[in-house]
Amino acid sequence: MSGLPQFKIKLYAxxxxxxxxxxxxxxxxxxxxxxxxxxxxxxxxxxxxxxxxTVLKEIPDLPISFEVFSDDLEDMEKEAREIDSWGDNVYIKxxxxxxxxxxxxxxxxxxSGDGLKLNVTAILxxxxxxxxxxxxxxxxPSIVSVFAGRIADTGRDPMPIxxxxxxxxxxxxxxxxxxxxxxxxxxxxxxxxxGCHIITITNDILKKVPQVGKDLSQLSLETVQMFYDDAxxxxxxx
Numbered sequence: 001m002s003g004l005p006q007f008k009i010k011l012y013a014x015x016x017x018x019x020x021x022x023x024x025x026x027x028x029x030x031x032x033x034x035x036x037x038x039x040x041x042x043x044x045x046x047x048x049x050x051x052x053x054t055v056l057k058e059i060p061d062l063p064i065s066f067e068v069f070s071d072d073l074e075d076m077e078k079e080a081r082e083i084d085s086w087g088d089n090v091y092i093k094x095x096x097x098x099x100x101x102x103x104x105x106x107x108x109x110x111x112s113g114d115g116l117k118l119n120v121t122a123i124l125x126x127x128x129x130x131x132x133x134x135x136x137x138x139x140x141p142s143i144v145s146v147f148a149g150r151i152a153d154t155g156r157d158p159m160p161i162x163x164x165x166x167x168x169x170x171x172x173x174x175x176x177x178x179x180x181x182x183x184x185x186x187x188x189x190x191x192x193x194x195g196c197h198i199i200t201i202t203n204d205i206l207k208k209v210p211q212v213g214k215d216l217s218q219l220s221l222e223t224v225q226m227f228y229d230d231a232x233x234x235x236x237x238x
Contacts, residue, residue, distance in 0.1 A: 009192040011209070012063075012178070014200040016043040018054065024203060025059050032063035034119070034145075034200050036093060056087045065119040065143070067093035071100070077107045084116045091119040091143060096128050109135040112142060119143040121180070124151055129165045133172055142175045143198065148191070149181030162194040185212065 010031035013024040016039035024030045033055070037048070045051045052066050066086070068079040080092045092111070094104050104120075112118055112135065120132045123146045136142050146165055148158035162179060169175050176197035179187065185208045191199040201209075211219070 007188070007192055009188070009196055010176075010198045011188075011206065012065075012198050012200045013206060014039070014182075014202050016040040016045055016051070017203070018043075018051070018058070020203045021055060022058055024206060025062070029206060029209065030062070032065075032198070033059060034065040034093070036067045036121075037069050052083070052086055056090070059089075060087070061089065063089055063091055063117075065091040065093045065121075067095075067121065071098045073098065073102065073104060073107050076104065077111065080107070080111055080116060080118075091117045093119045093121045093145075095122045096120055096132060097122075103131060105131050105135040108132060109137075112137040112140045115140050117141050119145055119178070121145040122147060126161060126164055126168070129168050133168050133175070136172050136175055138172050138174065140174060142172070143178050144169060144175060145178040145180040145200075147181040148179045149183045149187065152183065159190055159194055162191070162196055166195040185209065188212070 011029060012032040012034050013021065013030040014034045015021060016035045021033060040048065040051060055064060066083050068076045068083065070076045070079055076094065080094065083092045084090060094108055094111070097103055108118060108120055117140060118136070120142070123129060123132065123144060129144060129146065132144055144165070146162060148162055151158040151161060162177070165177050169177050178198040178200060179191035179194070179196045180200050182188070182199055182201050182205060185205055188199055188201065188209070189212070
């Protein structure tokens with residue numbers, strides 16, 4: 001992160017565009033990567049397994065989260081064990097419930113107890129955080145992904161929830177809290193102030209990291225210059 005603001009929080013690049021993932025890996029800003037079936041679909045990924053294997057060849061030494069997609073808990077477990085076999089740096093994303101609202105805590109407990117590194121995702125409540133924390137093994141590295149951005153989308157301030165989640169997870173020292181669904185660069189500052197261990201950031205937001213702490217007068221001047229240059233290039237006249 002030479003030349004960039006220094007943060008204690010880890011920045012995980014969130015996406016499924018292989019070229020973008022390569023770019024962020026080479027920059028050395030990201031400490032890990034996350035993706036999911038929705039992002040893969042948007043990126044035009046045809047084969048889940050082939051994509052994952054390619055990513056792992058390109059990025060062999062940083063944590064990468066790949067998500068199960070079955071709705072049946074037994075099938076989720078089978079998929080998780082298959083994904084786990086793809087690499088030592090793999091974390092398996094398990095949704096906190098299935099589509100029927102059935103908690104995945106039983107398979108989280110089983111898989112985590114067996115030493116599989118999990119990223120429990122789509123969490124929005126402290127009750128869910130507590131249930132997941134109870135299920136996770138204290139001996140296995142894991143991630144708890146709370147969708148702070150989606151909490152904010154409902155008009156609620158996510159910061160009190162994230163601060164409380166940090167306290168809940170202190171009982172599991174190998175478990176990290178992840179601020180998910182980041183909307184803007186300010187969320188990076190908020191996540192760090194809450195004590196979160198990780199924040200997921202899309203490539204377009206990652207590009208704004210060098211602006212953190214930038215002089216506002218200089219930024220104002222650059223904005224005026226942008227408006228002027230665009231008007232000139234468009235040939236506008238009054």
